[in-house]
Amino acid sequence: VSLGYADPAGHPALRGLLGDMVARSRGVPVDDGELLVTRGSQMALYLAARTILSPGDVVAVEAWGYRPAWEALRLAGATLVPVPVDAGGISVDALSELTKTRKVRAIYVTPHHQYPTTALLSQPRRLALLALARAERIAILEDDYDHEFHYDGRPVLPLASADTRGNVIYLGTLSKIFAPGLRMGFAIAPRKVIERMTALRILVDRQGDHVVEAAMAELIEDGELERHARRMRRIYATRRETLVEALDKHLSGIATYKVPQGGMAIWTHTPGIDVEAWSERARERGVYIHTAKRFAFDGRARPYLRLGFAAESEARIRTAIERLAEAVPRG
């Protein structure tokens, strides 16, 4: 491993192994020059946005979503337009309507486990989205931020696996598998896009940590990455189960939810409850929950909670839901 200036597209061994892994396990074909290693998927999104967008370009986003991603798009000059999300993921019909009145340059989506609702984009919508993107020349920024964390059956293949026209820029991360502090992500796109993203990357931070990238390449080559992901998946599946049991025991009749097939949280509907007051009362009891407001494009409060289960032990999940039940505001 060299400590000098090195390839800003990432350590060559890591690029090769990541490309093989994504091709093999996610059905996304990756040719030479089509993959860029970045410091986390946030950087991958920023570089992609900056590469394909011009100031004022319209980018459709899910009406529930991840604010730092929206900010990265805005930083690249995008005008964002929200599109509704339901249990089947983003509404492609609504997106299609939007394209009739405005030129949409790109769409930013989380089809695997929609963030924050964890909804899986349905198969008919996937096909419709790809067709619409082809017809209207819309770039799809597909953020597959927790591909590995699918518990029921096999992960659904990304949109990128069915993209025949180079419409999709696929964004992945390894930070979720190891540690958020390990900033490592990647982008897969047509070679020309990757070239321009790489040129931009040089200006932003010159290159990644090749020492860490080489170490990651070894973990992939040894199969350690996959073993680790399997272990985490088992642990998270158990925690999801624990959260489901706790919700049924302590909050039945108050919170309704669909058990998510994957992801790291359960999206719960709590009709008629002032969730902001609830969150405040829970905080006083040492329980921190995220309400819908945090994720809403319009910033409005609505009776939904995102309850994370990945980062907590089973015992702590049980205690947290018990306390949360005690904190329900009686209105």
Next chain:
Amino acid sequence: VSLGYADPAGHPALRGLLGDMVARSRGVPVDDGELLVTRGSQMALYLAARTILSPGDVVAVEAWGYRPAWEALRLAGATLVPVPVDAGGISVDALSELTKTRKVRAIYVTPHHQYPTTALLSQPRRLALLALARAERIAILEDDYDHEFHYDGRPVLPLASADTRGNVIYLGTLSKIFAPGLRMGFAIAPRKVIERMTALRILVDRQGDHVVEAAMAELIEDGELERHARRMRRIYATRRETLVEALDKHLSGIATYKVPQGGMAIWTHTPGIDVEAWSERARERGVYIHTAKRFAFDGRARPYLRLGFAAESEARIRTAIERLAEAVPRG
């Protein structure tokens, strides 16, 4: 050291120690919240530019310079205007003239060892530049990229040490001391600027490597950083001597130069010689040199070379100059 999400402004211990170090050894006072740790000075410059500039803002740059820095400024929307450089560094008179016809928002300068000419910005020009910046409200982006590598006497204090109005954004790096592959730099600026740079940094790559940052904090605390810099300085000073001797032996009458007080290269003038042809003939003999064209804002060829000495052993420096002499094109 946590592996989770962490302070995007950098590891707190490292920020504190860097601030102390810069205050003590460079005379730049650093209060809480005025220092941001970045991945190299390239990122620091990009974040600073993006924070203080609006699209179309005029930024003055040295007419010889570092292209990736210019590109980072352009990426932030700047319109660049070159200002001549001579043996006393950037011409503040020319800058002053420029301000009479155009509103200059910022200036990007390398006052310590001008890149690529290694000229030290003269004391009268320093005072004139600070006064002009105050009067015309010009932000100074001071890139002190090789502060430690000053061989004759003590390093000259940065402009930032004499900045009483918060006009200077000071950019430093640790990559030059350890290894280019270790991307670590920092910016010092008024707190409000640092806050905005930090908010932007979250969007670009979320946070730095806190593990590496914590390790760096220990190296600073143990005095290892300073010891290492001293060792490197001795080695580089000897290499500079070797290059001077080799130039005098093999290229006297062809190349003239001033021995630089610091930096990592000697800027040589080779009047009447086609340096592009020379460079090509040298390359055929395995010697790689950088001609003026590479650093010129207008991209024009001129008879100057930047001969680096820091990265090569004494034996290799001698051989390289010998071969370079053999390769002089006879026109």
